[in-house]
Amino acid sequence: MPLVKSGQIVEDRYVRALDDAPIPDGAPVIVQAARFLADAAELVARDAPIGVLWPNDRRVAELAPWLDELALVALHFPKFKDGRAYSQARLLREHYGYRGELRATGDVLRDQFQFLLRAGFDSFEVRKPADALVFAAAAARYSVFYQPSADGRPPALRRRLQHGGSPAVRTREAV
Amino acid sequence: MTSPLDQKIKITGPVVVTANRVGDGAVVYRRADGGWSTRLPEAAVTSNVATAREFIAAAVADDLRAVGPYIAPVKLTADGGVQPGNLRELIRLGGPTIDLPVTF
Amino acid sequence: MYLYDDLDRTLVAERVADFRDQVGRRLSGELTEDEFKPLRLMNGVYLQLHAYMLRISIPYGTLSSAQLRKLAHVARTYDRGYGHFTTRTNIQFHWIKLEQLPNAMADLASVGMHGMQTSGNNVRNVTTDQWAGVAPDEIEDPRIYAEVIRQHVTLHPEFSFMPRKFKIAVGSAAHDRAALRIHDLALRLHRNGAGELGFEVMVGGGLGRTPFLAKTIKPFLLKRDVLSYVEAVLRTYNQFGRRDNIWKARIKILVHDLGAEAFAKEVETEWRTIKDGPLALDNAVFAEIAGRFRYPDYVPLDDAPRALAEARRADRAFDVWFGNSVTNHKVPGYCIVTLSLKPEGGTPGDATAEQMDAIADLADRYSFGEIRVGHEQNLTLPHVAQRDLPALWRKLADIGVATPNVNLISDIISCPGLDYCSLANARSIPIAQQIASRFRDRNLARELGRLHINISGCINACGHHHVGHIGILGVEKNGEEFYQITLGGKADEDAKLGTLIGPAVPFAQVADVVEDIAAAYVELRERPDELFIDTVQRTGVEPFKERVYATR
Numbered sequence: 134m135p136l137v138k139s140g141q142i143v144e145d146r147y148v149r150a151l152d153d154a155p156i157p158d159g160a161p162v163i164v165q166a167a168r169f170l171a172d173a174a175e176l177v178a179r180d181a182p183i184g185v186l187w188p189n190d191r192r193v194a195e196l197a198p199w200l201d202e203l204a205l206v207a208l209h210f211p212k213f214k215d216g217r218a219y220s221q222a223r224l225l226r227e228h229y230g231y232r233g234e235l236r237a238t239g240d241v242l243r244d245q246f247q248f249l250l251r252a253g254f255d256s257f258e259v260r261k262p263a264d265a266l267v268f269a270a271a272a273a274r275y276s277v278f279y280q281p282s283a284d285g286r287p288p289a290l291r292r293r294l295q296h297g298g299s300p301a302v303r304t305r306e307a308v
Numbered sequence: 309m310t311s312p313l314d315q316k317i318k319i320t321g322p323v324v325v326t327a328n329r330v331g332d333g334a335v336v337y338r339r340a341d342g343g344w345s346t347r348l349p350e351a352a353v354t355s356n357v358a359t360a361r362e363f364i365a366a367a368v369a370d371d372l373r374a375v376g377p378y379i380a381p382v383k384l385t386a387d388g389g390v391q392p393g394n395l396r397e398l399i400r401l402g403g404p405t406i407d408l409p410v411t412f
Numbered sequence: 413m414y415l416y417d418d419l420d421r422t423l424v425a426e427r428v429a430d431f432r433d434q435v436g437r438r439l440s441g442e443l444t445e446d447e448f449k450p451l452r453l454m455n456g457v458y459l460q461l462h463a464y465m466l467r468i469s470i471p472y473g474t475l476s477s478a479q480l481r482k483l484a485h486v487a488r489t490y491d492r493g494y495g496h497f498t499t500r501t502n503i504q505f506h507w508i509k510l511e512q513l514p515n516a517m518a519d520l521a522s523v524g525m526h527g528m529q530t531s532g533n534n535v536r537n538v539t540t541d542q543w544a545g546v547a548p549d550e551i552e553d554p555r556i557y558a559e560v561i562r563q564h565v566t567l568h569p570e571f572s573f574m575p576r577k578f579k580i581a582v583g584s585a586a587h588d589r590a591a592l593r594i595h596d597l598a599l600r601l602h603r604n605g606a607g608e609l610g611f612e613v614m615v616g617g618g619l620g621r622t623p624f625l626a627k628t629i630k631p632f633l634l635k636r637d638v639l640s641y642v643e644a645v646l647r648t649y650n651q652f653g654r655r656d657n658i659w660k661a662r663i664k665i666l667v668h669d670l671g672a673e674a675f676a677k678e679v680e681t682e683w684r685t686i687k688d689g690p691l692a693l694d695n696a697v698f699a700e701i702a703g704r705f706r707y708p709d710y711v712p713l714d715d716a717p718r719a720l721a722e723a724r725r726a727d728r729a730f731d732v733w734f735g736n737s738v739t740n741h742k743v744p745g746y747c748i749v750t751l752s753l754k755p756e757g758g759t760p761g762d763a764t765a766e767q768m769d770a771i772a773d774l775a776d777r778y779s780f781g782e783i784r785v786g787h788e789q790n791l792t793l794p795h796v797a798q799r800d801l802p803a804l805w806r807k808l809a810d811i812g813v814a815t816p817n818v819n820l821i822s823d824i825i826s827c828p829g830l831d832y833c834s835l836a837n838a839r840s841i842p843i844a845q846q847i848a849s850r851f852r853d854r855n856l857a858r859e860l861g862r863l864h865i866n867i868s869g870c871i872n873a874c875g876h877h878h879v880g881h882i883g884i885l886g887v888e889k890n891g892e893e894f895y896q897i898t899l900g901g902k903a904d905e906d907a908k909l910g911t912l913i914g915p916a917v918p919f920a921q922v923a924d925v926v927e928d929i930a931a932a933y934v935e936l937r938e939r940p941d942e943l944f945i946d947t948v949q950r951t952g953v954e955p956f957k958e959r960v961y962a963t964r
Contacts, residue, residue: 216571216572216574227686227689248569250569251569277420279423279564281691294700332511333508333510334463335461371441375445396461399830404832409763
């Protein structure tokens with residue numbers, strides 16, 4: 134499963150220590166939510182980056198006290214049709230101001246790259262290698278967006294207002 | 309939705325495997341040679357659960373040519389003909405039961 | 413009309429390119445059907461019994477003549493020469509080929525049309541009153557707000573994979589013509605005690621297997637907050653709506669399970685964190701959107717001109733049609749004309765390519781190039797000069813869209829049913845045709861007055877049977893088609909769900925049952941002008957039930 138960051142396929146430097154697997158010394162590691170919350174103070178005090186694998190049915194508010202120390206939050210898409218992690222991503226970025234790596238895991242496919250980027254994800258465990266190869270093109274399919282989101286791009290409405298608003302079509306009839 | 313392979317196959321009479329053709333959506337029936345036909349009489353008919361299971365497994369694997377395969381009942385006529393087994397299948401084969409809007 | 417600019421056009425064109433790529437990958441086998449299905453659904457492409465079906469979005473039911481002509485072109489070029497207008501004010505084509513879909517989409521894109529979000533678990537076409545902008549009883553044109561929301565939810569990165577579909581309606585008139593209470597989210601523009609304009613917010617309405625009327629969770633929301641509040645509702649639903657059971661995934665179940673108050677509290681908490689962010693709207697935004705709506709250059713005309721009165725006296729058929737299909741306009745000398753797509757023997761909501769072309773021409777000549785689609789599956793010419801009515805009527809009659817049955821018993825709302833739909837359990841259209849034929853006597857139909865029949869071919873309720881004055885639901889019993897009858901439903905400002913009157917009746921008896929119900933009404937009503945729905949409300953369903961089942 135290739136990992137894509139900044140539009141490039143890169144090597145994953147994180148080790149996953151799932152369940153009770155031992156945590157290797159000095160290596161970046163990802164642990165599951167329950168384990169992280171149980172030992173958070175200890176885990177963030179390690180001298181290597183720490184990441185958490187967060188399920189899509191648990192409120193991200195629980196992570197809020199630790200977001201400054203977390204190097205990575207991995208959110209999960211059990212099926213690409215299950216879009217709960219999009220809301221979690223936006224909450225982390227826009228409400229809690231999380232600036233670390235936000236990784237999409239699970240059923241991550243090319244037709245969702247742009248949505249994921251716009252929701253604030255910046256790394257992607259892509260399910261199909263062929264999709265990872267076309268990441269850049271797939272992520273640039275659209276150039277116009279109607280809504281503001283975590284990626285900071287101005288929506289169409291604001292772009293229009295910056296360019297002087299609607300053409301003088303005709304003012305509305307007084308109602 | 310449960311995959312057709314996981315569904316319990318209940319058969320009370322002769323059945324065929326039917327689906328829609330990927331390119332144009334046309335109603336098609338699975339032939340014994342593994343191909344698909346728009347003509348019901350060319351369909352492979354079985355009344356045997358194991359055979360029906362084989363048919364549907366092969367049809368599901370043929371995702372590139374046919375979409376949404378399932379097992380549908382048919383009626384066999386005295387002269388060996390095959391007819392749709394219920395109203396839904398009758399409509400799929402013969403089209404809507406109402407007059408279509410007149411054009412041109 | 414809302415005028416698309418380069419940004420809107422670019423997005424639609426990018427969508428066509430995106431979909432062309434996806435179709436290519438499906439046809440080459442790179443995508444399995446499981447992977448492709450949600451992608452095609454996001455573009456309004458279903459697989460029905462006979463073929464693929466393409467559903468095209470008609471935002472808030474407003475069409476230009478150029479768009480209607482393009483729909484005629486698509487019907488003729490890629491389909492079988494007709495289209496079907498739906499209760500969501502969209503149009504669908506039932507015989508589309510997947511291989512040709514990208515080209516059909518590209519043709520539609522040339523007039524700013526597309527199938528985006530006419531299916532899938534996203535926000536569907538935002539609907540409103542089909543008389544928006546011209547109705548005398550409205551506060552403001554609700555389409556401005558519908559358009560603000562339409563833009564915001566189009567290809568929304570967070571809300572494209574929600575638990576289930578999500579339908580929004582906006583109303584702003586005293587009389588609810590947008591069926592607000594049967595929507596997942598509805599906004600009703602009104603003035604508060606201080607004279608400010610704002611919205612009443614209702615959530616959790618919907619029909620289907622578990623029908624609910626929407627509950628008010630915020631009596632007054634300032635206009636500036638409309639997007640942030642919608643966002644908060646969608647975010648709450650996206651995170652907490654059920655995903656384990658498709659029948660319990662709509663927001664109505666979440667609202668019901670949590671309770672409207674607890675749901676409102678959850679939304680309110682989220683909303684407070686975002687209300688003053690980038691989604692807060694100012695007057696510049698509303699002015700920008702409003703500025704893109706083109707309104708006709710009405711000319712000063714006499715109201716109720718003498719020529720019209722003379723034409724009505726001279727021709728009884730014209731007078732009947734006028735009394736039935738013509739409605740008051742907010743501008744003197746103009747009127748709103750409803751075109752019935754319910755001719756006897758026809759399919760409710762169907763129009764041929766020839767009819768669409770002809771209606772587009774008539775819209776250019778008589779209605780400033782504008783056409784509306786209503787959830788009742790009829791079309792409207794919204795800006796007709798009253799003096800033009802006699803000439804217009806003749807032309808409408810020539811193309812078969814002047815049946816004077818609007819709001820009468822044969823103006824039946826119907827889903828496509830088992831004749832087309834892969835979800836249906838029973839046919840709807842033949843039932844509609846039988847009933848229309850039974851009441852072909854126009855005097856009889858007029859005698860019965862306003863009476864809405866809604867037919868659905870399955871529990872998904874696309875024909876809105878729960879809110880029909882007479883609701884008819886097709887079910888299957890041992891391989892036979894049966895129909896459950898409900899009475900007393902309505903979708904207006906006093907919305908109610910209908911009451912089941914008894915056991916389902918077989919296909920062949922439905923028209924008889926409707927006839928019995930009509931006869932019972934004529935006997936039960938207190939005055940000739942007591943409407944059917946009012947009689948049912950006054951008496952309850954019992955006397956109707958007795959009449960229907962006495963001999964069955």
